[in-house]
Amino acid sequence: MAQPTQDRPNTEPASDPRDPLRRFLEGYAPLEGVSDELMQPDGSLRPVWDPLLRRLAEQGAHDRDSAFARGDQYLRDTGVYFRQYSGSGSEERSWPLSHVPVVIEGREWQALASGIEQRAELLERVMADLYGDGQLVRDGHLPAELVAQNPEWLRPVVGIKPRSGHYLHFLAFELGRSPDGRWFVLGDRTQAPSGAGFALENRMASTRIFRDMFPMGNVERLAGFFRSFRDAMNGMRGGGYGRVGILTPGQHTDTYYEHAYIARYLGFSLLECEDLKVQDGQLAVRTIKGAEPVSVLWRRLDSRFADPLELDETSALGTPGMVSALRAGALDMVNCLGSGVLEARAMMAFLPRLSERLMGAPLELPNIATWWCGQKAERDYVLANIDRMMIGSAQTPKLPFDRGATTVLGDNFRATAYSSISEWLNNDGAALVGQEAVTLSTTPAMIDGQLAPRPMVVRVFAARTPDGWTVMPGGYARIGRSGDAAALAMQAGGSVADVWVMSDSPVEHDTLTPKASGPFLRRGPGLLPARAADNLFWLGRYIERAEGHMRVLRAYHLRLEEYGRRAVPLVARLAGFLDSYGLDSAEPLPKALVGQFEASVFCASKVRDRFSVDGWNAVNDLSTTARELAARVKDGDDAAHAMGVLLRKTAGFAGLVHDNMFRFLGWRFLTIGRALERADHMASVLMTFADDSAPEGSFDAAVEIGDSVMTHRRRYSVETGRDTVIDLLALDRDNPRSILFQLDVLREEEARLAETCGLRHELGDTGRRILTLQTMVAVSTPPQIASRRLARIRRELAGVSEALTAQYLS
Secondary structure, three states, rough: OOOOOOOOOOOOOOOOOOHHHHHHHHOOOOOOOOOOOEEEEOOOOOOOHHHHHHHHHHHHHHOOOOOOHHHHHHHHHHOEEEEEEEEEEEEEEOOOOOOEEEEEEEEHHHHHHHHHOOOOOOOOOOOEEEEEEHHHHHHHOOOOHHOOOOOOOOHHHOOOOOOOOOOOOEEEEEEEEEEOOEEEEEEEHHHHHHHOHHHHHHHHHHHHHHOOHHHOOEEOOOOOHHHHHHHHHHOOOOOOOEEEEEEOOOOHHHHHHHHHHHHHOOOOEEEEEHEEEEOOOOOEEEEOEEEEEEEEEEEOHHHOOOOOOOOOOOOOOOOOOHHHHHHOOOEEEEOOOOOHHHHHHHOOOOHHHHHHHHHOOOOOOOOOOOOOOHHHHHHHHHHHOOOOOOOOOOOOOOOOOOOOOOOOOOOOOOOEEEEEEEEOOOOOOOOOOEEOOOOOOEEEEEEEEEEEEEEEEEEEEEEEOEEEEEEEEOOOEOOOOOOHHHHHHHHHHEEEEEEEEOOOOOOOOOOOOOOOOOOOOOOOOOOOEEHHHHHHHHHHHHHHHHHHHHHHHHHHHHHHHHHOOOOOOOHHHHHHHHHHHHOOOOOOOOHHHHHHHHHHHHHHHOOOOOOOHHHHHHHHHHHHHHHHOOOOOOOOOOHHHHHHHHHHHHHHHHHHHHHHHHOOOOOOOHHHHHHHHHHHHHHHHHHHHHOOOOOOOHHHHHHHHHHHHHHHHHHOOOOOOOOHHHHOOOOOOOOOOOOHHHHHHHHHHHHHHHHHHOOOOOOOOHHHHHHHHHHHHOOOOOOEEEEEEHHHHHHHHHHHHHHHHHHHHO
């Protein structure tokens, strides 16, 4: 059993009432009968907290608030969020950081890490038996019904031996501290444990909050843990063959942000099941260059959804044939399919005995007291004697059955409540698990400018490396709101905090990337899944579509302001153009326009791992601003002004894309999407407003919509006419709004795509279509660009889009 660390002697904060620390701690009162992370039982401050608390005390309220605001601003700028679910759906919510970290002394953490490593290896051996020989069940060490009736035990993967030789590679554990100061395990997370990326973001935020203290403090760094795990994942590839990917259920899962963040941080591809296919027993990712093999997959979705062919035929998330790729030894899974069986509460009841059998030693970290009631007689006994079984001043009585019942923590352990039967393992209630409801330790949280004790649990992470298990020196803590331990979850209003492990000696600065030890080497661009390319392509189209429509809306509302709703032909022509695109001209800021921005956000959210923070914030800000304006703008000048606000924000996004975005393959698809949409929009505008039958003022409206008023005045010495409008907006290669300019962009970017994909000496269907269209427009004169030819241009542009999808995105 992990023992509480003996704190070095210490006295209460200085008795001088002028001492800032004493004043700062006034009113902080640990709860009776509850262990507190900050205060020792005698009311003195634990020494490991002294540097942090003194720094907070010396800052003063204003400086503390400013420091906390820096951390919150970092999280907002980075886009950290969690998904809040409700009866009506879900929405993204700001990350609820509790600004005061949890501080743990280094020697105490070493004992915890040792217990975690032992437990991780024990779970590995249990997993190997459950999906291997099944000796534990055969010899009576585990009840058959505990395994067979668990929906997470997957019969189709029994007998499949992992290529790496290991079933488990990345685990998480929920830890709590009992009232007597001892740590215990509340739960094992073996399925697809989340939180490591959030722990890293908590650390990034806390370094900004304590920017003048953290670099000089002895806080253990996290980068080494992630570097070791990344290198271990790369090492599992087996001779460098195949890719390493992170498999996510997609953007609607509550931890999607973390999936994208970890993928960027470690340099792995973020994949969804629709990106993958199994071909000749090999898992491959669909890319714009064709299928690329994947040999290591860090799974972040539940096992039973992974393969609708063999596991769950109702799954819309899985990849058919995933199990067959594992069976063929062509894929390593982190963690192996079926690992969720180890998360069953009842399994904890057997771990003490299994540790003795499989590890030859007792568990260093005990469980929360758990027992298995697998038969009706055992259930009836527990229900009849539950009061006597409460942990109190006397030793807990021995149960009259011996099928895995654990020895609870003993008479030094105090619990304030007992949950009796807490989990049903099957529908008829024959198999039950009993588990204690303990009083968790408290940790300080800043509430309305004052420190207050709040219940907490700590999630810690263990990763397998070639040298064995390694434990992250920290983790993240879940903090309950008020004094309610049941409200630890963020969905219930809880918050999270960084966890500092304090070393006795200075800690070296560490980064994810080690110093170069060989010659300079430039890595090529990573693979681009077809799904990611498709979303970038449509992100460009939706943003450009919205911009074009905003320019028409602004022109419409400026004339509405001038003429009112009288029957003016040009106003009617503008309204008809908007209505033809589903934009209700009766709405000052149409819902359909807001929908286009929301579609842009949807596409960007599907590629969060490939999108810069500034780019994401710019797209999200556009959507948010559009929704806010739609709720309050009025017809006429007010709506025209709103369009101007949105157009400037759109220009900001375009500037980020042009000036800051690396010219990788994804940028090319985004650029092609914008060019296609702009060319199509301009052709549509010219068909409507540069036609000989267009009402008076239409030529000027077309130039205005094309953002070329000043250029037209400088270029042509005559009034606006059809030929000047067509020459400027269709045929001018130097005008970034013209059709020919966009065709030149399409030709150049598609040629580079084709070269990257190996088409150096021949034109694909997409390239041929673009070249044909570009040539037709380039040799045309203004009189030849009549409405019929403009309609043909639009048809050909649609053909280019279809050919691009077939060639690169299918």
